[in-house]
Amino acid sequence: MTAVTRPGGRTAAVRDAVLRAAADLLVETGLEGLELAAVAQRAGVGKSTVYRRWGTVAALVADLLVDMADTSSRRPATGALSTDLLAAAKLIRRTLTDPRQGALFKAIIATATSDPTTAQALAAFYRKRVDEVSPVVIDAVDRGEAPDGVDAREVIRHLSAPLYYRFLTDTAPISAADVRRSVALTMAGVQAGVFGPEAAGPTPPGPRTTTPTGSATGRRRTES
Amino acid sequence: MTAVTRPGGRTAAVRDAVLRAAADLLVETGLEGLELAAVAQRAGVGKSTVYRRWGTVAALVADLLVDMADTSSRRPATGALSTDLLAAAKLIRRTLTDPRQGALFKAIIATATSDPTTAQALAAFYRKRVDEVSPVVIDAVDRGEAPDGVDAREVIRHLSAPLYYRFLTDTAPISAADVRRSVALTMAGVQAGVFGPEAAGPTPPGPRTTTPTGSATGRRRTES
Numbered sequence: 443m444t445a446v447t448r449p450g451g452r453t454a455a456v457r458d459a460v461l462r463a464a465a466d467l468l469v470e471t472g473l474e475g476l477e478l479a480a481v482a483q484r485a486g487v488g489k490s491t492v493y494r495r496w497g498t499v500a501a502l503v504a505d506l507l508v509d510m511a512d513t514s515s516r517r518p519a520t521g522a523l524s525t526d527l528l529a530a531a532k533l534i535r536r537t538l539t540d541p542r543q544g545a546l547f548k549a550i551i552a553t554a555t556s557d558p559t560t561a562q563a564l565a566a567f568y569r570k571r572v573d574e575v576s577p578v579v580i581d582a583v584d585r586g587e588a589p590d591g592v593d594a595r596e597v598i599r600h601l602s603a604p605l606y607y608r609f610l611t612d613t614a615p616i617s618a619a620d621v622r623r624s625v626a627l628t629m630a631g632v633q634a635g636v637f638g639p640e641a642a643g644p645t646p647p648g649p650r651t652t653t654p655t656g657s658a659t660g661r662r663r664t665e666s
Numbered sequence: 667m668t669a670v671t672r673p674g675g676r677t678a679a680v681r682d683a684v685l686r687a688a689a690d691l692l693v694e695t696g697l698e699g700l701e702l703a704a705v706a707q708r709a710g711v712g713k714s715t716v717y718r719r720w721g722t723v724a725a726l727v728a729d730l731l732v733d734m735a736d737t738s739s740r741r742p743a744t745g746a747l748s749t750d751l752l753a754a755a756k757l758i759r760r761t762l763t764d765p766r767q768g769a770l771f772k773a774i775i776a777t778a779t780s781d782p783t784t785a786q787a788l789a790a791f792y793r794k795r796v797d798e799v800s801p802v803v804i805d806a807v808d809r810g811e812a813p814d815g816v817d818a819r820e821v822i823r824h825l826s827a828p829l830y831y832r833f834l835t836d837t838a839p840i841s842a843a844d845v846r847r848s849v850a851l852t853m854a855g856v857q858a859g860v861f862g863p864e865a866a867g868p869t870p871p872g873p874r875t876t877t878p879t880g881s882a883t884g885r886r887r888t889e890s
Contacts (some may be wrong), residue, residue, distance in 0.1 A: 472780045550775035551834055556696045565837040600828055600851060608828035610775055610834060613789040623860060627824060630858035631851040 459485040460492060461506050467547040468503075469542055478502065497600075503553055504563035511517045511570040523582035524629050525603055528577050531621045535600055538609045539616055550612065582632075592638030600637070601628045667861055683709040684716060685730050692727075692773040693766055702726070727777055728787035735794040742799075747806035748853050751825055754799050755845045763840055775834065796822045806856075815834045816862030825852045826859070 463485035466540050469477045482492040496502040496643075518529035537543045554561040572595050579594035604624045608616050631637055687709035691699045700723050706716040720726040742753035761767045778785040796819050803818035812821075828848045832840050855861055 493725045507803055548779035552779040554771035555776040555834070560839055564835055568835050596847065599831065600847075603827040603831035606831050606835065607823065610779070611788060611792050611830065613785055623820065623824075625883070626858070627851065627855040630854045632869050634850070634854035636847060636850045636854050 455488050456485075456491060457495075457505075457509075459487060460496070460502070461509050464502050465546055468506075469545040472549050473553050475500070476502070489523055498559075500553075500557050500559035503550060503557075503560050507550065507560075507563040507567040511567045517577055519578070519581075523578065523585075523587045523632070524625060526578035526582070527597075527625045527628055528621070530578065530598070531601055531605065531624050534605050535616045535618075535621050536627070538605065548610075572602075579632075588632050589635055589638045592632060594637075596637045597628060597632060600631065601625065680709075680711050680715060680720075681729075681733075683711060684720070685733050688726050688730055689770055692730075693769040696773050697723070697777050700726070722783075724777075724781050724783035725786045727774060727781075731784075731787040731791040732773065735791045740798075741801055743802070743805075744855075747802065747809075747811045747856070748849060750802035750806070751821075751829045751849045751852055753846070754802070754822070755829065755848050758829050759845050762829065768833070772834075784829070796826075803856075812856050813859055813862045816856060818858055818861075820861045821852060821856060824855065825849065 460481060463481045464476060466484065478492050478496065478499065479489055481502065482489040485492070492502075496505060518526040520526050520529060534640060539548060550560065550564060554564040575598045576594035579588055579592060579597045582588040583590055583592060601624055604627070605616050605620060608614065608620060684705060687705045688700060690708065691704060702716050702720065702723065703713055705726065706713040709716070716726075720729060742750040744750050745755060762771060774784065774788060778788040799822045800818035803812055803816060803821045806812040807814055807816060825848055829840050829844060829852070832838065832844055
């Protein structure tokens with residue numbers, strides 16, 4: 443195999459090749475086709491390397507999730523909560539409706555239903571994704587668009603939930619209307635105080651005074 | 667095998683035994699352990715009966731879903747939308763956190779991610795479940811608690827979504843707080859008009875005039 447010069451060197455190149463091969467096999471054949479020997483062959487690396495480094499299929503899927511979490515996109519920053527949430531929801535729709543990405547997520551979520559290692563890795567993946575997007579809510583608090591003490595992570599989780607529910611339990615594809623409804627519902631919940639101790643109500647005129655102690659979620663942008 | 671006298675006779679008794687055996691194997695071993703021969707043996711019926719009647723594992727899982735849909739519980743009728751939604755959400759939590767039922771749903775949802783027949787059956791199952799609970803929203807419209815033209819099915823789908831999202835992507839169990847938050851969010855969405863063409867606003871005093879043409883969802887109680 444000809445090594446490609448890249449950051450991280452040969453070890454990272456092997457990991458990349460193995461994870462890409464694992465994702466390919468998951469997409470094409472589901473979990474049944476994901477055997478370490480087949481992954482090694484497809485990746486063009488030695489079987490013993492794959493067995494030594496990952497050992498089990500579950501460990502390999504867990505590492506794939508770590509890699510997917512590391513290569514995530516930036517948080518939206520449109521200047522308003524509703525458009526930030528819309529951008530985040532559109533990205534979820536785009537990911538889940540993409541033939542390759544959608545199949546990969548379905549295979550991993552299915553694996554997590556019966557394998558505890560994959561379930562832990564999947565939960566960690568979503569915690570990381572949610573943490574990356576949550577600052578849009580913290581910024582909305584600073585702008586007076588959301589109540590102080592709102593649970594930013596729960597806002598993002600509830601934005602995602604209807605899209606995943608359709609993805610996993612329905613044959614109808616996730617539509618643009620699904621995205622808009624999820625954003626509208628999440629905004630209504632924020633405004634009604636569903637995710638925090640108090641309702642925001644109408645935005646007060648002029649700059650809003652925020653307390654320096656931060657919210658219950660402890661993720662004020664100025665502190666992180 | 668000693669036949670038990672029951673409604674439906676021997677054919678129904680065989681189906682019951684086979685579906686129960688299929689559910690047991692799904693819970694215990696996941697989809698991998700679900701082979702028609704193993705199901706027949708566990709059910710104490712002839713292999714040829716199972717092969718002739720169901721033919722494939724996917725058809726068997728689909729029939730299991732039909733059976734699960736047929737044995738569903740009644741819709742809540744507490745007299746108010748928020749308490750009806752709370753009862754429905756509590757039932758979802760109870761089902762998904764029950765060790766046997768939860769494992770069964772996980773196995774079926776996982777199967778649906780890679781098998782189109784199961785995916786169709788699963789979608790039909792949830793359509794039926796949602797249709798059974800949706801009248802609580804139609805009644806709420808009649809009481810003036812929800813806006814005319816609200817999409818009752820979408821209300822129920824969005825009540826379920828956060829509970830399923832936690833169930834399938836998180837290792838934290840579904841909590842009572844998750845149930846309350848889902849109800850509060852759904853209620854906020856109903857009141858803000860997220861699921862229909864207009865917001866309900868505060869309930870007007872006295873009896874409310876409803877239009878005889880029915881809502882966009884076409885499921886007015888007086889018409890069905």
